[in-house]
Amino acid sequence: MSKVLALSFGRKMSNTDVFLKEVLLKCQEAGHEIKFMRPDDYDIRPCTGCCACVGGIMSGRTNGTCIHKDDFHLIEDAFYDADCVLIGSPVYETSPSGTFKTFCDRMGPSHDLAFLTEAKKERLARGGENVLLPDERVFKPRIGCLVGVGGAMTENWTIMTIPIMYESMMSSGVDVIDTHMYYGAMEVDHILGVPEQMARADKMAENVIAALAAETEEERTMWRGVDEDDYACPVCHQSLFKVHQGSDRVECTICGIDGKVELKDGKIHYVFSEKEQARSRMKYAGKLEHRNEIAHGAMTQRKTENLRALKEKYLHVGE
Numbered sequence: 001m002s003k004v005l006a007l008s009f010g011r012k013m014s015n016t017d018v019f020l021k022e023v024l025l026k027c028q029e030a031g032h033e034i035k036f037m038r039p040d041d042y043d044i045r046p047c048t049g050c051c052a053c054v055g056g057i058m059s060g061r062t063n064g065t066c067i068h069k070d071d072f073h074l075i076e077d078a079f080y081d082a083d084c085v086l087i088g089s090p091v092y093e094t095s096p097s098g099t100f101k102t103f104c105d106r107m108g109p110s111h112d113l114a115f116l117t118e119a120k121k122e123r124l125a126r127g128g129e130n131v132l133l134p135d136e137r138v139f140k141p142r143i144g145c146l147v148g149v150g151g152a153m154t155e156n157w158t159i160m161t162i163p164i165m166y167e168s169m170m171s172s173g174v175d176v177i178d179t180h181m182y183y184g185a186m187e188v189d190h191i192l193g194v195p196e197q198m199a200r201a202d203k204m205a206e207n208v209i210a211a212l213a214a215e216t217e218e219e220r221t222m223w224r225g226v227d228e229d230d231y232a233c234p235v236c237h238q239s240l241f242k243v244h245q246g247s248d249r250v251e252c253t254i255c256g257i258d259g260k261v262e263l264k265d266g267k268i269h270y271v272f273s274e275k276e277q278a279r280s281r282m283k284y285a286g287k288l289e290h291r292n293e294i295a296h297g298a299m300t301q302r303k304t305e306n307l308r309a310l311k312e313k314y315l316h317v318g319e
């Protein structure tokens with residue numbers, strides 16, 4: 001038996017909630033333990049950008065503790081308990097909701113798998129009494145699914161939603177196995193009146209159940225989304241790229257990896273080498289690359305002389 005958690009950022013008992021609850025019910029029928037949470041119902045404050053969490057991990061003082069004393073620990077605890085995390089958000093202005101973004105920021109560096117893995121190694125190597133080690137659940141392998149619900153009649157008005165939703169799985173290293181975008185939701189009063197969408201939720205549940213039953217790591221993490229031929233990045237299975245004008249270079253905005261554009265019979269193909277695929281930030285190697293760049297660059301910050309005096313001129317500008 002595994003634990004499946006769903007986090008919904010939609011309206012109470014509306015489309016996103018019910019899609020996720022349908023997946024949960026099927027998982028429960030298959031013998032898994034389920035939990036449903038709506039972060040909007042909790043007191044979750046936005047990240048202030050103080051970086052105390054990263055500083056704490058790097059210095060060994062904390063395991064990424066946040067300065068906020070709010071309800072986030074309840075979501076964090078459920079997340080760490082889970083073997084599978086389902087995340088659903090409505091589409092607001094082509095992207096996920098604001099609370100969703102707050103959730104991602106709070107799950108960011110403070111929950112980064114590479115930051116915490118390296119911290120554990122360094123602290124164990126240093127030894128001594130009362131070594132502060134991260135919660136062991138940080139290192140538990142997890143799979144995840146992403147669901148977006150857009151009211152607009154065209155998929156075009158949902159375009160950044162699923163790609164941005166990958167953020168929620170990035171730092172903690174969840175392997176995304178399926179994603180779904182339900183668009184045109186405002187055409188009907190409720191998803192319960194749309195059998196195809198309820199069937200898609202059942203398909204997502206089937207994918208989760210199969211992945212949780214997998215015997216190998218490859219089988220557990222393999223992509224099970226139904227849109228198999230409709231993506232360009234072989235790692236995240238999405239197609240949101242930065243195009244570098246005047247070159248043949250494209251960059252996957254989710255994975256942060258470089259590919260090349262090739263034209264074959266008048267059709268565009270995107271080619272990502274095995275080496276680039278391996279350094280996707282959705283994988284451990286990509287996270288480690290970032291952790292090292294922060295540890296050896298950002299954390300050993302160059303100091304500006306007379307900073308206080310230089311700031312004086314800007315203190316009350318435009319107030």
Ligand SMILES: Cc1cc2nc3c(=O)[nH]c(=O)nc-3n(C[C@H](O)[C@H](O)[C@H](O)COP(=O)(O)O)c2cc1C
Nearest residue numbers: 010011014015016090091092093094150151152157
């Ligand atoms: C502020 C706001 C912005 C929205 N922007 C979009 C949008 O850009 N694209 C879209 O497809 N739907 C948009 N919608 C519609 C919602 O995505 C739609 O109502 C959806 O069903 C909400 O999910 P829920 O029923 O689970 O709450 C917007 C709704 C609101 C309130």
